[in-house]
Amino acid sequence: MNNKLLLQRRSLLLAAAAATLALAGCATRSPSLAEAPPIVFVHGNGDTAALWQATAWRFESNGWPRERLHAIDVPYPLSRDDDTKPQPGRTSAAEHMAYLKAEVDKVLKATGASKVVLVGNSRGGNAIRNYIYNGGGGTTVSHAILGGTPNHGVWATPGVREGSEFSGTGPFLTALNAPKNAAGDEVSGPVQWMTIRSDNNDKFAQPDGLWIGQKGTPTNVTAAGPELKGAVNVVIPRIDHRETSYSAAAFEATYRFITGKAPQATTIAAEKQVVLNGKVTGLGVDPTDAKTGNFSNNLPLAGAQLEVYATDPTTGARTGNALLRKTVGTDGQWGPLAVPAGSPTEFVITAPGYATTHIYRSGFPRSSDLIHLRAERLADADKGAESVVTLTRPRGYLDPARDKMLLDGAAPAGVPPGAGVASAKVKPSGGVRSIAGEFNGERVVGQTWPAASGHLVFLELTY
Numbered sequence: 001m002n003n004k005l006l007l008q009r010r011s012l013l014l015a016a017a018a019a020t021l022a023l024a025g026c027a028t029r030s031p032s033l034a035e036a037p038p039i040v041f042v043h044g045n046g047d048t049a050a051l052w053q054a055t056a057w058r059f060e061s062n063g064w065p066r067e068r069l070h071a072i073d074v075p076y077p078l079s080r081d082d083d084t085k086p087q088p089g090r091t092s093a094a095e096h097m098a099y100l101k102a103e104v105d106k107v108l109k110a111t112g113a114s115k116v117v118l119v120g121n122s123r124g125g126n127a128i129r130n131y132i133y134n135g136g137g138g139t140t141v142s143h144a145i146l147g148g149t150p151n152h153g154v155w156a157t158p159g160v161r162e163g164s165e166f167s168g169t170g171p172f173l174t175a176l177n178a179p180k181n182a183a184g185d186e187v188s189g190p191v192q193w194m195t196i197r198s199d200n201n202d203k204f205a206q207p208d209g210l211w212i213g214q215k216g217t218p219t220n221v222t223a224a225g226p227e228l229k230g231a232v233n234v235v236i237p238r239i240d241h242r243e244t245s246y247s248a249a250a251f252e253a254t255y256r257f258i259t260g261k262a263p264q265a266t267t268i269a270a271e272k273q274v275v276l277n278g279k280v281t282g283l284g285v286d287p288t289d290a291k292t293g294n295f296s297n298n299l300p301l302a303g304a305q306l307e308v309y310a311t312d313p314t315t316g317a318r319t320g321n322a323l324l325r326k327t328v329g330t331d332g333q334w335g336p337l338a339v340p341a342g343s344p345t346e347f348v349i350t351a352p353g354y355a356t357t358h359i360y361r362s363g364f365p366r367s368s369d370l371i372h373l374r375a376e377r378l379a380d381a382d383k384g385a386e387s388v389v390t391l392t393r394p395r396g397y398l399d400p401a402r403d404k405m406l407l408d409g410a411a412p413a414g415v416p417p418g419a420g421v422a423s424a425k426v427k428p429s430g431g432v433r434s435i436a437g438e439f440n441g442e443r444v445v446g447q448t449w450p451a452a453s454g455h456l457v458f459l460e461l462t463y
Contacts, residue, residue, distance in 0.1 A: 035259075036063075036064050036065055036068055037068070037113060037115060037116060037117050037142060037143075037258070038068045038069075038070065038107050038108070038111045038113050038116045038117070039059065039064075039068065039069050039070065039116065039117045039118075039119060039258075040070050040071075040072060040100075040103060040104055040107055040116050040117070040118050040119070041055065041056075041069070041070070041071040041072065041119050041120070041124075042072055042100060042118060042119065042120035042121070042124030042125075042127055042128055043071070043072070043073075043074070043077065043120075043121060043124050044077075044120075044121040044122030044123045044124050044148075044242070044245075045077060045078060045079055045122055045123035046077050046078045046296045047077055047121070047122075047296075047394075048073055048077070048281070048298050048372050048374075049071035049072060049073040049298075049370055049372065050071075050278065050370045050371065050372035050394065051121070051242070051245075051246055051394050051395050052071040052246070052370060053368050053370040053371070053395075053462070054246060054268065054395060054462060054463055055119075055245070055246055055250075055251055056069045056071065056368070056370065057268045057365065057366045057368070058248065058251045058255075058263070058266060058267075058268060059251075059255070060269075060366065061264075061265060061267070061268050061269040061366075062255065062263045062264050062265065063264075067111070068111060070103070070107050071370055072099070072100065072103045073279070073298045073372070074091065074096065074099055074298060075099075075297060075298050075299055076089050076090055076091045076095075076297050076298075077091070077123075077296060077297070077298060078090045078091070078295060078296060079091065079092075079093070079096075079123060079164070079165055079166070080092055080164075080165075081161075081163070081164060082161075082163035082164065083163055083164065083165050083170075083172060084163055085163070088284070088295075089284040089295045089297055090295070093126060093127070093130055093165045093172055094130075096123070096126070096127045096130070097127050097130040097131045097134065097135050098135070099127075100118075100127045100128070100131050100135075101131055101135045101136070101137070104116055104118075104131070104137070104140055104141075108140060114140075115140055115141060115142040116140060116141060116142070117141070117142055117143045117144075117145070117258055118131075118132075118137075118141050118143070118144050118145070119145045119147070119245065119254060120144075120145070120146055120147065120149065120245070121147045121148055121149070121242065121244065121245035121246065122147070122148050122149055122150070122204070122241065122242075122245075123149075123165075123166075124146075124149070125146035125147070125148075125149025125151065126149060126165055126172075126173075126176075128141075128144050128146065128149075129144070129146075129149075129151075129176050130172075130176065132144060132191055133176065137191075138190070138191060141191050142190075142191065142192065143191065143192045143193075143194070143257065143258055144191050144192070144193050144194070145194045145195075145196065145254050145257060145258075146193075146194070146195045146196070146226065146228075147195075147196045147197075147226075147244035147245030147246075147250055148196070148197060148198070148202055148204065148205070148226055148241045148242070148244035148245065149195065149226050150166055150168075150204050150205065150221070150225055150226060151173070151176075151177065151186070151195070151225065151226050151227070151228050152168045152173065152177065152221060152225040152226075153166055153167050153168020153169065153170075153173055153219075153220075153221055153225065154166040154167075154168075154204045154205075154212060154219065154221065155167060155168065155209065155212065155214075155219040155220065155221060156168025156169050156219065156220040156221050157169065157218075157219070157220055168220070168221060168225070177228075180230070181230075183229075183230070184229060185229050185230025186228045186229045186230055186231070187228050187229070187230045187231045188230070192232075192257075193228060193230070193231035193232065194231055194232040194233070194234065194253070194254075194257045195226050195227050195228055195231050195232070195233050195234065196226075196234045196236065196244045196245070196250050196253055196254070197223065197224070197225075197226040197227060197233070197234070197235055197236075197244060198223065198235070198236065198237075198238065198239045198240060198241070198243075198244060199223060199235050199236070199237045199238065200223045201238050201239060201240050201399070201402075201418070201419050202223065202226070202239075202240060202241045202244065202419075203240065203241050203397070203418070203419060203420045204241055205221060205222065205223050205224075205225040205226055205241075206219060206221070206223070207219060207220075207221065207222055210420075211418075211420050226244070232257065234253045236249045236250065236253070238399075238402055240396055240397040240399065240419030241397065241419070242394075242395055242396045242397060242422070243395075243396045243397075246395035246396060247395075247396065248266040248267075249266075251263070251266055252266050268365050268366060269365075269366070270341065270342065270365040270366065271341065271365065271366045271367060272341060273338065273341065273367070274338065274339050274340075274341045274342075274364050274365070274366060274367050275335070275336050275337065275338050275339075275367045276335050276336065276337050276339055276364060276367065276368055276369075276371045277333060277334065277335030277336040277337070277368070277369045277371065278333070278334060278335065278368070278369060278370060278371035278372045278373060279298070279300060279331075279332035279333055279334070279372045279373070280300065280301045280304045280306060280328045280332050280334050280349060280372075280373050280374075280375065281297065281298050281299060281300065281301050281332060281372060281373070281374050281375070282297075282299070282301040282304070282351065282353075282354065282374065282375045283295065283296065283297070283354075283374070283375070283376070283377060284296075284297045284299075294377060298372075299332075300328065300329075300330060300331055300332025300333075301328060301332060301349075301351055301375055302328060302329060302330045302332065303327065303328065303351065303352075304327070304328045304349055304350065304351035304354075304375060305325075305326070305327055305328075305349070305350045305351065306324065306325070306326050306327075306328060306334045306347065306348065306349055306373070307322045307324065307325050307347075307348040308322060308323045308324040308337060308339075308345060308346070308347055308348075309322055309323060309345065309346045309348070310323060310339065310340055310343045310344070310345060311343075311344045311345060311346050311360065311445070311446075312344070312445075313343075313344050313363070313443075313445060314434075314445065315434045315445065315447075316344070316346070316360060316434050316435070316436075316445035316446040316447045317434070317447060318346065323337060323339060324337050334373065335369075335371075336369075339364060341363070341364075341365075342363035342364070342365065343363050343364075344360065344361065344362055344363055344444070344445065345360070345361045345363075345364070346358060346359070346360050346361075346446065346447075347359040347360075347361070347373050349373055349374075349375045350375075351375050353377070354375040354376065354377055355375075355376055355377055355378040355454050355455060355456040356449070356453075356454055356455045356456070357373075357374075357375045357376050357455075357456050357458065358446065358447075358449055358455060358456065358457045358458065359373055359458045359460055360444050360445065360446035360447075360457070360458065360459050360460065361444065361460055361462065362442055362443065362444050362461075362462055364462075376456050376458070378451060378454060378456060382427065382451060383451065383452075384451075385427035385451045386427065386428070386429045386430075386431075386448075386450065386451065386452070387427065387428050387429070387448040387449060387450060387451055387455075387457065388425065388426075388427055388451045388456055388457065389407075389408070389425070389426050389427075389428060389435050389446070389448060389457040389458075389459065390423050390424070390425045390456070390457070390458050390459070391405075391407045391412060391423060391424045391425075391437035391439070391444075391459045391461070392422060392423040392458055392459070392460050392461065393422050393423065393439060393461045394422065394460065394461070395461075395462075395463065396419075396422070396463075397419035397420060397421060397422050398412065398415050398419070398421055398422065398423070398424060398439075399417075399418060399419040400415055400416075400417060401417060401418070402419070403439060403440055404438070404439070404440055404441075405424075405437075405438060405439045405440070406436070406437070406438040407424055407426055407436075407437050407438075407459075408426050408428055408435050408436070408437075409436070412424030412426070413426070427451075428448050430448075431448070432447060432448055432449065432450070433447065433448055434446075434447060434448075435447065435448050435457070435459070436459075437459035437461070439461050439463075440463070442461055442462060442463055444459040444460065444461060445459075446458075446459050
């Protein structure tokens with residue numbers, strides 16, 4: 001490893017260990033257009049491009065041109081149980097990589113750049129590695145940043161589900177991890193590689209199989225599983241699996257790795273005019289899934305009806321007529337829509353086969369095309385409830401030992417120790433009324449709606 005890379009690694013590790021991220025005084029000027037390479041963000045298993053929303057805002061707040069930030073939305077984001085066998089609504093590793101390659105080609109053509117930066121969370125890192133080594137990405141990628149990617153598996157037990165791309169002893173990861181040089185490095189140039197991991201709080205990098213349904217069974221994986229020999233490996237204390245990519249701390253490390261300097265700030269600068277857009281999606285149906293029959297996808301829910309309202313920050317009640325009423329077309333896009341800067345918002349989706357889905361959000365500080373909205377179905381177990389309200393955190397998990405959180409004025413019930421779940425549900429009574437969710441300083445206020453009439457309520461956190 002050369003001296004420059006050693007110095008860069010030392011700088012990153014010191015910055016992460018400090019954990020204060022108060023770096024404004026260390027920053028220099030923002031990157032110019034020529035200095036700011038296009039960045040392609042790759043979400044994780046079962047997720048959407050929407051998870052990169054705050055990360056994109058942080059890059060924009062540090063001068064990165066919005067048109068050079070591209071988050072892909074994999075149509076079928078779930079991996080196969082066995083990568084060699086077709087499975088409804090799921091993608092193989094090869095299909096995942098091919099989709100990424102096509103998106104990178106689009107970005108290179110649109111920007112005229114010769115190379116892109118790839119930033120991936122979890123399974124997104126698998127696609128990035130596969131593309132670089134097996135899809136021609138070695139000539140089109142300058143930097144690869146992998147957050148929480150299970151590079152050595154979620155489990156690594158010979159003979160156990162080795163057909164999965166998450167098996168550390170299976171053929172997919174074994175091939176990617178093959179030594180690239182005499183030193184045994186698992187990465188090679190000219191791409192510059194960085195991994196970001198938690199010290200011990202990533203649910204998919206645990207020595208025990210608790211979070212994969214095998215409590216008490218060794219996984220043969222440690223918290224260091226996401227590291228790659230030969231890469232710059234950053235450890236950030238107490239972050240969870242998703243926060244390895246979507247947190248302010250992960251942004252700081254990523255920005256520094258790409259530019260060689262600290263960002264001006266990790267906070268998000270507000271815009272005077274906020275214009276939102278995104279895609280309305282639904283759920284697929286898998287008849288082989290006896291538990292729910294539903295699976296995540298990012299396909300447009302054409303024909304869905306959407307209404308958008310500004311809401312009162314104290315009560316969650318609508319403050320006026322709908323800002324938008326629209327029937328979603330074949331592309332799923334529901335905007336663009338100018339909304340009052342900083343105003344809380346209610347999105348209401350109605351579609352055949354779905355509950356009337358109310359999604360409440362706190363005020364948006366900046367414009368975004370990544371406000372993706374998913375219609376949901378009412379579970380059989382919830383059909384007798386007066387109302388069903390879910391506090392959801394797409395860009396991270398809920399950790400009772402680490403986070404300050406309330407749902408309807410109380411600590412959320414049913415949230416286990418450790419950062420293992422990303423949502424909490426209550427079934428409040430008392431008719432239509434205000435209900436609030438709070439998480440580490442962010443507060444989302446909505447209204448309860450009757451489940452008996454087919455309504456579901458989501459209080460969605462932004463950070």
